[in-house]
Amino acid sequence: MLSKGVKYMLLSTLFFSLMQVCVKLVPHIPATEVIVFRSVISLVMSYAFLRRASVSVWGNNRKWLLARGAFGAVALVLFFNTLQNIPLATAATVQYMSPIFTTILGIFVVKERVKPWQWVFFLLSFAGILVIEGVETNVDTFYLWIGVLSSVFTGVAYTIVRKLNTKEHPLVIIFYFPLVTLPVVGVYSLFHWVQPEGWDWAILLLVGILTQLGQYYMTLSYQAEEISKVANLTYIGIVYALLFGYFMFGEVFDIWTYTGMALVLVGVILNVRYKNRLMKKAAAARAAVPVEKAGK
DSSP states (O other), rough: OOOHHHHHHHHHHHHHHHHHHHHOTTTTOOOOHHHHHHHHHHHHHHHHHHTTOOOOOOSSOOOOOHHHHHHHHHHHHHHHHHHHSOOHHHHHHTTHHHHHHHHHHHHHHHHOOOOOOHHHHHHHHHHHHHHHHHHOTOOOOOHHHHHHHHHHHHHHHHHHHHHHTSSSSSHHHHHHHHHHHHHHHHHHHSSSOOOOTTTHHHHHHHHHHHHHHHHHHHHHHHHHOOOHHHHHGGGGHHHHHHHHHHHHHHHOOOOOHHHHHHHHHHHHHHHHHHHHHHHHHHHHHHHHHHHHHHHH
């Protein structure tokens, strides 16, 4: 029997994967315009939840909240452009590199140390990117590296979230994302607007709804279960991406491309598991100190 936390994370990953499918279904709509629809829906829903919870929407650390929103906005624009221009599974795989950059940036922002083994895992993931670049003829190299850059900005945004973790309500952090994103992409879209037609409206609406559902169930998962037990489940998203890519967009890869994807994911997952183990050891060491002092 699956626990609630696991069920919630599986649902979250499915909703995020379906959101990516929706973005790919409207390649004729500029990525910035897709983000406008996503941001409006997310802003309204986040505001409603905050009001219901009687939490101030403005938060306490506005400088960092604005920075998180700005870096998240750039990451989203780059990622949506990547989704629309390279195979779904490849774009999803590259996006999963963000924990690597979160760890590296943690050296400077939250003063964490990176162990030698973690650098080995990072190199493993980058080797996977180089394999994909070298063998996958369906992948535009420019957009592949745009995807990598997107995961860098996502890593910065996640690092700021970690810094704000105990200082802000999670819904406030979510609220600032569309609050900052909307004015930037909104103004740009006014001058590059492409009129949606027919089913485009429904798909664009789904982008926002599915994103909010993904965030909602991810939050429930982290509240119901230890992060270390459910975080790795997000990588099931690559399975969703491969299946959706094959059945909906006819995406087929050769063995070397699958090998490259595997290298990226193995490197990321090993890093996350290794980091969780270090955190557990540190927590156990801290818990043992009072016992030793009491014995004296």
